[in-house]
Amino acid sequence: MTIPDPPIVDISTLTFTDVPLKPTAGPGPYTRRDLYEERQTPEAGIGAFAATSIPSGTRIFCEESIVMLPDEAGHVDVYNAVKSLGEEKQVMYWALAASTKASRDVAWIDRLRGGCDEDISSTFNDLVSSHEQAWSIYETNRFTCKSVDGCTKSLGIFPQAARLNHSCSPNVFHRYNPVINRLTVHALRDIEKGEELLTSYIDICHPTVVRRQILKHWGFRCRCSACDSPDDDEDFRRKRIEDLFSKINKREGKRVKNGSKWTDKEYKRSLGAVVKCIRLLEKEGMEETDTLGVMYTDGVRLAVKVGEEENAVEWAEKVVEIERKCLGEDSKEFVAAKELLEMARGVQRAKAEGS
């Protein structure tokens, strides 16, 4: 299967309004097939490897889905969606890895039988096997896709991103960007030529034992540096990070729910937890939008409340850089980060003028 090389666009020069809001045909204008190649790994099937050195923040590729279904889609929906694809995309789909076990819920088989003509009985088992294969591929390779308002969740298959293997200390970050209707993959740090591009399939704040349990879905035991680290401190830090996330969210949830007015002391308590969490995340090299980005954002809001405008501006600048690095300037998160920075600068200006 040969896909013609698309024109290369320097994503860093794009502004929000340059970005096409509607999906375009073909592999998409931002796909950089020169940056990486797919090849067999010794133990993890096919993987993606840097074909050249890739600087941190580079958009390595972005792509449209070939299948996108609502969260609640079942075996029959998936099979029908695959069968309705053109031939080239069907070939791409059936070539993807299938690692998940057959589901215990078999009620769909009765529904399938009920919807079939009588004379299909001789080939019914084959039809069931094809549905199971389509489902296993879907379960192994699906990515979560949230709408712009975040309210609707779908699951999509993206054949290039589907070749990315997992690490709990990833060097790339993936996210579906609803503004451009594509999944984007960015370098989280400088990547050397020949390094495997590894993303995380799960929330990496969990401690090893929990990550292992969740990764069973994909049928492998992770051997990344975080999982195989002889350093117990690393696991302790991740557990602590998870606890701090939960503590900060609970406190904020309670404040919003009760509509309570917090005293300066209460804001400072939350800010203290945020600062601790930021330190741990940086120590762990966890610098994604969902980890460090979230904490710095919380930090900005709390710093403004307690009159630490200088910190607020400095942290908001970090949020802008994190969103640029992980998601790009065409993401709604980047736009929100710029607004956060404007807000923090505005508060700082107002204070300077008032004093």
Ligand SMILES: C[S@@+](CC[C@H](N)C(=O)[O-])C[C@H]1O[C@@H](n2cnc3c(N)ncnc32)[C@H](O)[C@@H]1O
């Ligand atoms: C989304 S696919 C990734 C691409 C896949 N290696 C392939 O050949 O197409 C997910 C599957 O890749 C394998 N895999 C991913 N990360 C792995 C890892 N760190 N170690 C071992 N196997 C891994 C598992 O079989 C998993 O179910």
